[in-house]
Amino acid sequence: MNKIGAADYTGPGLAVQWVEVEGPIHEEWPPASHRRIFGNLPQKDVKDRGLEVVSGNSAADAELILREFTRRAFRRAVKEEEIRPYVDLVLAKLKENRTFEQAVRVGLAAVLVSPDFLFLREKPGVLDGFALASRLSYFLWSSMPDEELLSLAGRGDLARAEILRAQAERMLRDPKAAAFTENFVGQWLALRDIDFTEPSTILYPEFDDMLKESMVKESKLFFDELLEKDLSLSNIVSSDFAMLNGRLALHYGIPGVEGWGFRKVSLPPGSHRGGVLTMGSVLKVTANGTQTSPVLRGAWVLDRILGTPPPRPPAGVPAVEPDIRGATTIREQLAKHRQLATCATCHAQIDPPGFALESFDVIGGWRENYRTTGRGQEVKVDGHRMPYLKGPKVDPADAMADGERFGNIDEFKALLLRDKDQIARALAARLVTYATGGAPARADQPEIESIVSRIRGKGYGLRTLVHEVVQCGLFRSK
């Protein structure tokens, strides 16, 4: 046994006295996944190769297997001539004296590399039933349609509005819908980038993996909560609750939440939290390991939350190069930008959300002052001296492009909520993009507007929005 550093270790320990491994791993043999392909054909022990499926009627059994497998792999009814090449391939392998299972495997592999399996085949125009089933299924489950969807598609019923709605509802209640939250939120809020930078251990010694995992979990649970209870999209900007565990509550300075388990917590006044902008995950993925940039965070808010991404900076304009030595603050550096007419137009839009978020550091902690390793006062936490120093004061105040002033993040959120339609428009467009694989074009704007107008009267509910997206023309056609 290797003991690395054990002799000098004085902290708490965990004694593992034994480990038990229980079997069988498969509840039944052959497992269900195997029987879905090979049915009830028997298996036999083959020398040097282990168990292999055998058949007394190779050609006929191979054809049956391929027919059923192809239908499922292509997610639609298949014509005789489409199956033929795969069956022929298996027959040819049988003729080469390959065993039954080996030959069938070659046929299955061919189905799995065919473009009909690999790609969603959608003809321009209104989608046929099977294409609609796939679109719905990959939207909400990130996986292939089940038998119920396929049979509704085959009967031509899926396109009926009430059936489509009922199916979407059924699918959202299925555990497989976890993939929707995982993948949509993972991309929308860039949670997948959570490991892109590692916070500096000097500036952020309190950061740990448990905090990181908790941040990501919070964002997903929050989305799930809006989706399940059909809560208003305005919660994206500002909510009076948060999904927290003890580690996150400690990080956010919210008392009374203990343990690792997550729960819905009513936010006390002055918490500055609520909504996605002030979540640790979002604040972390919009910063690097050391500094925050109001430009990057501002652009992020415009793009992800308001759906109005700023144009790229003109070629030849170098990014602001951070300098933490304290000579100039980021606000002073940016002020130069905003004095130039060419930069001012965009930066009047980009910078305000970024400044409002300056009250949050790179791991989403609240800050009154920047942390620095340059010049500054000593900082003590619980009597311990921190490796960083107290730097310049944070100034989160700014004005929106229309001149409306805000003093801090709370006032900023209130200003964003003046236009709930814009938040709905932005998320509707994101969902359509995610569901159809293509961003709505300018010509598609009326469709988006009509979605917005339909959910406006229903309290901007997220579940309502998902249903409206499924019903809309953009979703049902290509």
Added chain:
Amino acid sequence: MSLDRRGFLRAAGVSLALPWLDAPAFARPRVRGPIRRMVLICTPLGLHAPNFFPGQAGDEYALTPYLEVLSEFRKDFTVVSGLSHPDVGSSHDSMYSFLTAAPHPELRAGFRNTISLDQFAAERIGGETRTPSLTLADEGFGLSWTRSGAPVPADASPARVFARLFLEGRPEEVAAQARRLRDGQSILDSVSAQAGALEASLGAGDREKLDEYFTSVRELELRIARSEEWSKKPKPKVNATPFQDITTPTDLVGRTRLLFDLTHLALQSDSTRLVTIMLLGTSGVPPIPGVSLGHHDLSHHGQDPVKLEQLKKVELEKMKRLRDLLAKLKESQEEGATLLDRTMVFFSSNLGNASNHSARNLPVLLAGGGFRHGKHLAFDPVNPPPLSNLFLSMLNRLGIEADRFGSSTGTLPGLELGG
């Protein structure tokens, strides 16, 4: 029967418009002479410019802290400043275009990659060796892209590559492999035969996607055919024990050394002549004495003296590994020349300044390959020639008579062949 069909396709190029059928793919090169090789290395978090670029141009420049590590090879490399890809913006995403020069990876939407330098060369000279090219990466994407802009899967396990190149399988493994190759051929035959039926009734975008797909199928067919041919020839014997992978994901030093050692063996045994290597750019803390912060975080130094000092330690280690690779190549002889003389080693980064993600003024070092080295070629970073000009010079050095690559406007002035 299947071979006939393949042969027919190769000769006629029917039904699928495959641009690279124009290229003499995997043909024997017409020019005979010494074997020429190329190694392309990217260190994805840049190199701190003041520690890398000399202050003076020409032969008489003073060595900088990083170049000091290579002092014994001063006459074997050229350092080039100022270069960049003209249409590649500031972002980590610039790594996708590093060897392709494809415009605007940083915009993401609408970006489509093009063929990388090594694959372009492999189409022309790759047929000479067991492996047309090696795409090595310590994590994530490699540097190589196919003609249709798809990533060439990168090998992340030196141990597996070693086994593939140098270890003979047991007879039953060889037989099983031959069977798999034949099955693979049958599958691709069956898929290709359906191409015509699928193309009807598709929109332009989907047709393009399908073209990409069938191009990949064709590339695979050729690769299988070549694998079959090579599977009948014995593998080269090398004077090295089989490699063990390093499991510590942040071990920049050890992992780089392993990739470089593998590269040396692959070149020396003429298993391949083209290698791309994406080095580690981890967010984790590399186990190097005196380094306590993550590599990515260090690259965003913000002029913090603590970080700059640690960053220097990390980057000096990279330079030392490069030095070791150059030393090994120089020690290896081939027909009276050194392996280094016959191998271009291009060491650079997709970022010129990782602290603000700038993709201008890339750190470029070209060693070996028989050029007249020993100088600093300094170009104006504001208005430099495209990096592709250097790529074109390198292609020509491989004996490939291309007159364009990527965004090239010509070859790179100042880079001359040695006497």
